[in-house]
Amino acid sequence: MHSICVLCDRSFANDGALQQHKQDSPAHAFDCTACDRHFGNVTAREQHLRDSPAHAESFDCDDCDRSFGSEEALKQHLRDSPAHAESFDCDDCDRSFGSEEALEQHLRDSPAHAVSFDCDDCDRSFGNEEALGQHRRDSRAHNQPPETPLDAFFRSFQTFEYDPAQPPATSYACLQAHKGWRRGEAASTDAWNRYQDALEDELRLWYGEEDDLAAWHAICHAIGVDPLPQTCDQCEQV
Template identity: 65%
Template sequence: MRPRCIPCDRYFNSDTSLNQHKRTSLAHAFNCNPCNRRFDSEDALQQHLRYSPAHAPSFSCDDCDRSFNSEEALLRHLRDSPKHQQDTETPLDAFFSSFSTFHYDPSLPPATSYANLRRHEGWRRGNSTADVAWDKYQKALQSELEMWYGAENDLTAWHVLCRAIGVEPLPKTCEQCEQAVRRTHVNIVDLIAWGRSGSEDKVQTFRDVAELRAYTKETGKIFRNPFDQESGNVVLRHLLRNIFRESL
């Protein structure tokens, strides 16, 4: 009796012909549709599904549009990321909220809130109270920067910075991230505002220090140089520019 392919209801002259039919016929193909690949057997398909990186389990944070390799990594992100700590008062929140008669709106950029505070308090340059407040504001900015952009040996911190300035695709190592952002000119207060807002748009960057200086003077988005130049923070070590010879 001639061998038969039961699913196809076809007969063949030999077992060799039948086996060739099973290997090449689309009716017997074992397809991985996401990869657009075809396999010769169910076992081969299952092995592909088990071991291919394209089918590795992914644990996603929909709010941040990020994926993690394990549930533990996702839970750690949800626990530690400032974006998910909505009930936590940030350093800037604490600073602005310390002025009891000032109506503070956390959704506004820090520079806007500080300008509103100055008008509310009627501060003028040279006023001692204004000087003390400026120092506290700058310290709050520095603490906020550390919160949103971590240590330079932390790939997650580098990736936050890369997303902020529009580096795509995200580099795979800290060293590659450093190469990608090394010559970037960006306003530090804008970086802090980006972290606070959770915006998907990238932060504005500039061609050179002169262009950044003009923008900073015009907008009043001033981040005072900290004295500690050995900071391990991603931004302070790699993006802080000396744009003013004198303090403003």
């Protein structure tokens, strides 16, 4: 297949021969090899090289693949384009800010970066140490009543379902039925003695060691004693 020189209307055996012809022939002395155009003199070719956009010097922005006609235009682009603005990044929440001050304000004010005071027992967090302390003081989860002597007595029987809300006498009757004790059995007698000791210890726990008739009367009211005994000793016997 022949290669043709359009300007000379001549054919050549291959592209190599055509290119050699263009280099050597006086008819092609003023060609623009970059855009394959022919000019009649050197002045016309130089003006073409100066003015043609195809030959204008390009100032490229490598980051965003844009070109500019002058170095000044490229510099202005690098200054003003949001794509090239300096970024201040928050690594924890993957956000970027336009200034260091904006980043610092974000770190101060964002709930995501607020100091957290955690309660390890109930998996809750609080904004300050005072709130955590108040939670520990006031939360029922952290203020479980201590085990009382009666609680310890009834819970010593592992198969018995003890309900602290029941009156002690009711709980003991349920325990007796659960165990199937009969009067006079060694296990029944031992349990009864331990129950009485627990009752005595419970009274001391809640009302102390002092003989206070008003306190004893409060207990008697609670268990339905009527009429009320007249002395502390009588109340204790009841």
